[in-house]
Amino acid sequence: MADAAGRVELAYGAAPTDSRFVNDDLLPVPVAQRRWTTYNFAALWVGMAHNIPSWLLASGLVALGMDWKQAVFTIALANLIVLAPMLLTGHAGPKYGIPFPVLARASFGLRGANLPALIRAGVACAWFGIQTWIGGQGIFVLLGKIFGGWAEAAEVGGQPWTLWVCFILFWVLELAIIYRGMETLRRFENWAAPFVILGALVLLVWIAVKAGGLGPLLDQPSKLGWGADFWPVFFPSLMGMIAFWSTLSLNIPDFTRFGAGQRAQIWGQSLGLPTTMTLFALLSVFVTSGSQAVYGAAVWDPVQLAAKTDNVFGLLFALVTVLIATISVNIAANVVSPAYDLANLAPKVINFRRGALITGVVGVLLMPWKLTETPELYIFTWLGLVGGLLGTVAGILIADYWVVRRTVLDLAGLYTPGSRYWYTSGWNLRAVAAFVVGGVLAVGGSHSAEGKGPFPEDGLIPFLKPLADYGWAVGLASSLVLYVALMRAERARAASSSLSGV
Numbered sequence: 001m002a003d004a005a006g007r008v009e010l011a012y013g014a015a016p017t018d019s020r021f022v023n024d025d026l027l028p029v030p031v032a033q034r035r036w037t038t039y040n041f042a043a044l045w046v047g048m049a050h051n052i053p054s055w056l057l058a059s060g061l062v063a064l065g066m067d068w069k070q071a072v073f074t075i076a077l078a079n080l081i082v083l084a085p086m087l088l089t090g091h092a093g094p095k096y097g098i099p100f101p102v103l104a105r106a107s108f109g110l111r112g113a114n115l116p117a118l119i120r121a122g123v124a125c126a127w128f129g130i131q132t133w134i135g136g137q138g139i140f141v142l143l144g145k146i147f148g149g150w151a152e153a154a155e156v157g158g159q160p161w162t163l164w165v166c167f168i169l170f171w172v173l174e175l176a177i178i179y180r181g182m183e184t185l186r187r188f189e190n191w192a193a194p195f196v197i198l199g200a201l202v203l204l205v206w207i208a209v210k211a212g213g214l215g216p217l218l219d220q221p222s223k224l225g226w227g228a229d230f231w232p233v234f235f236p237s238l239m240g241m242i243a244f245w246s247t248l249s250l251n252i253p254d255f256t257r258f259g260a261g262q263r264a265q266i267w268g269q270s271l272g273l274p275t276t277m278t279l280f281a282l283l284s285v286f287v288t289s290g291s292q293a294v295y296g297a298a299v300w301d302p303v304q305l306a307a308k309t310d311n312v313f314g315l316l317f318a319l320v321t322v323l324i325a326t327i328s329v330n331i332a333a334n335v336v337s338p339a340y341d342l343a344n345l346a347p348k349v350i351n352f353r354r355g356a357l358i359t360g361v362v363g364v365l366l367m368p369w370k371l372t373e374t375p376e377l378y379i380f381t382w383l384g385l386v387g388g389l390l391g392t393v394a395g396i397l398i399a400d401y402w403v404v405r406r407t408v409l410d411l412a413g414l415y416t417p418g419s420r421y422w423y424t425s426g427w428n429l430r431a432v433a434a435f436v437v438g439g440v441l442a443v444g445g446s447h448s449a450e451g452k453g454p455f456p457e458d459g460l461i462p463f464l465k466p467l468a469d470y471g472w473a474v475g476l477a478s479s480l481v482l483y484v485a486l487m488r489a490e491r492a493r494a495a496s497s498s499l500s501g502v
Helices: 039-048 050-062 068-090 091-095 101-108 116-146 161-178 182-209 232-250 260-296 302-306 312-334 336-345 350-363 375-404 430-442 462-469 471-500
Strands: none
Touching: 039 050, 039 182, 039 312, 050 068, 050 116, 050 182, 050 232, 050 260, 050 302, 050 312, 050 462, 068 091, 068 232, 068 260, 091 161, 091 260, 091 430, 101 116, 101 260, 101 375, 101 430, 116 161, 116 232, 116 302, 116 312, 116 336, 116 350, 116 430, 161 350, 182 260, 182 302, 182 350, 232 312, 232 336, 232 471, 260 302, 260 462, 302 312, 312 336, 312 375, 336 350, 375 471, 430 471, 462 471
16 A cells, blocks of 8 residues: 555555564554654764764775875765665665565565575674774773773773773663664754764864864875775775675665655765765864874874863763764664564564664674774775675665566565565575675685785685675675576566466
């Protein structure tokens, strides 16, 4: 049943009831409750983009040899590219009111959807841990400046016990907010976004006043130039920057399902994501440049920079800004998705809130402090590997929804065993084949410089090493093309069998 705007919902009394595939959190959002506006989506992206890891992206690229213009260009281009699959997969949200794991049932099958859902959930759990660790560090540094003596506390597991306390307290605060549900998240993002922008601008004004300008960093030449040394760093870095938000390019329906219409999600995301990430990268560079003029060395970490003030009010303002910025992105980007994904795995026993709690526990168990130790490990290994796998899933989702089905889904069938999405015992083996082939092509050549990462220097599969620097693009393109070919071949075979049986 569709309304004048093309939004589809289940007819009254037609909601599926099979508890293996249905619970209240997975059912389509009723049209009356799809009320997120352009501002809500833009605020969501502003709130998610303004966080410490985003701030540190430019510094990671500069550390790899780029100058600030190359770093900002790489980040801007990456976010324009990733916006495309974001809008394509996001289309199903306002139209059908379904979350990502239910959309994945159309291509992977009712049971097979657990494969991409669990991959996405695992990535989100790791990201949740990384963001929580960084947020806990921010609290630790700033409270240490206010109260003193925190850094000298006895160590547990190689870190001061006071840092672990900050980490745990921050973890509890995040889960307490998300436990209240999506409407609470929407309201939180609405006021968090402008507050975080204000905090970043205050930091810029403060350092510019102290520096009497923005300092020498803007004049530093690139160590790579624009020639042969630049491109081997640029392409894997570009894929890494794309991978930063490739997670959301899959599960953006988890948010757009609450959208008032396509215009709201398209304009909200287009205004919110690429502009904010680019401006935030510029802000990061300008503030860091000012810090070099003031302190004689570039201070890329905004927490470490804020900690250099002795003004208690300034420290408290920085502390609140770090808290809000990190909570804003972590809950929206890294808890909502796995909560739905885990609910899809076992709807009878796992609802949205239980999925969120499981995410929090797994995020800690993955030891996030290990994933951010070096720029090489963070950008090339973690982001590169994640981007390749998630790009492969995105290719299949886009191919199925836009090319194979032309955006037309049987809404009830997405929850019903034996429907057209049941395939082979709940699995679409063609989607699995496309995922395996695309995934191998995308990440099979993963390699690390000697002593810089976990992969062999010649690559896991040496002859695929040349593709590794383009993992996200290779995964998306190869899986999309192969999936379309396999589905069309299957339809041709089915049509032939039907004709021969007449």
